[in-house]
Amino acid sequence: xxxxEWCTLSxxxxxxxxxxxxxxxxxxxxxxxxxxxxxxxxxxxxxxVVMQDGESIESVLAREKEVLKKFYNALNGKGWSQNYGWDxxxxxxxxxxVRVNDEGRVIKLIFDADEQGLKGKFIPxxxxxxxxxxxxxxxxxxxxxxxxxxWGKLKNLKELTLKNGGLTKLxxxxxxxxxxxxx
Numbered sequence: 001x002x003x004x005e006w007c008t009l010s011x012x013x014x015x016x017x018x019x020x021x022x023x024x025x026x027x028x029x030x031x032x033x034x035x036x037x038x039x040x041x042x043x044x045x046x047x048x049v050v051m052q053d054g055e056s057i058e059s060v061l062a063r064e065k066e067v068l069k070k071f072y073n074a075l076n077g078k079g080w081s082q083n084y085g086w087d088x089x090x091x092x093x094x095x096x097x098v099r100v101n102d103e104g105r106v107i108k109l110i111f112d113a114d115e116q117g118l119k120g121k122f123i124p125x126x127x128x129x130x131x132x133x134x135x136x137x138x139x140x141x142x143x144x145x146x147x148x149x150x151w152g153k154l155k156n157l158k159e160l161t162l163k164n165g166g167l168t169k170l171x172x173x174x175x176x177x178x179x180x181x182x183x
Contacts, residue, residue, distance in 0.1 A: 004035025007050055028054045061104050065092055067128045068106065075143065079117035105131040107156075112138050118165075124148035136161040149173040158182065 006028070012020040023037065034051040071077075072086050085095035093100045097115070099108035106129045111118060119142030126132070127150040136159060137143065144166035151157075152173025159182040160174070174183070 004033075004037075004050065006033070006052075007035065007037060009037065023048070023050060025050060025052055028052050057103060061092070064106050064129055067123075067125050068092065068095070068098065070123055070125055071109075074123045075118050075120045079119070081116045099134075101131060105129075107131050108134040108136075110134060110136045112136070115139060116141065118143050121145040122148055122151075122167075124150035127151055127153040129154070131156055133157060134159040137165070138163045139165075141165060143167065147171055147174065152176045155179065 006026040008024045008026075010022040010024065012022050021039075032052060032054045034049060037048040037050055039046045039048065069086075072083075077083050077086055080096070082096045084090075085098075092098055092106070093104065097109055097111050098106060099110065101107045109129075109132070116139065118137065118139070121144060126135070126148070130153075132154050133156050135154075135157065138161060141164070143162075146169040147162070147167060149171040150173070151160075152171065152175075154177060156179060157177050158179050160177075160180060161182060174180070
């Protein structure tokens with residue numbers, strides 16, 4: 001009858017008038033969470049408490065920083081015309097091209113036409129930036145190859161802009177991005 005939004009219930013074939021439900025829980029990259037699934041049959045209601053461990057925000061932010069460093073290295077970050085802040089000492093929210101939300105999670109990577117020097121291949125690990133809403137590279141210069149299929153996991157992505165580069169293929173997984181407004 002009711003369930004947390006991060007749970008999905010699927011009926012599995014039952015036996016002799018009974019039913020079996022499969023409870024699937026979405027990935028949790030934040031604090032532990034719990035919720036109740038309420039089953040009701042006639043006048044009888046039963047609750048099932050679903051609990052899920054989570055990562056601390058500190059470990060999530062550290063993982064995101066590692067992804068950004070890998071992105072920087074894969075795309076010739078040392079050769080970018082604007083690469084200020086991309087070091088261990090500077091907080092990520094002060095890095096060129098990076099925007100974060102109030103928690104410090106990466107929500108935008110914006111490389112405009114003024115940025116020169118990008119070359120290499122996009123990394124699949126960018127999919128680990130689970131709060132990413134905008135990825136905009138309006139001068140992809142010498143970026144080549146395929147867009148990684150893993151990017152289909154970027155469920156919060158609203159804008160994917162990749163211009164003037166040598167990208168060769170748009171993976172089918174991109175069409176799974178239901179929040180995508182700009183492609």
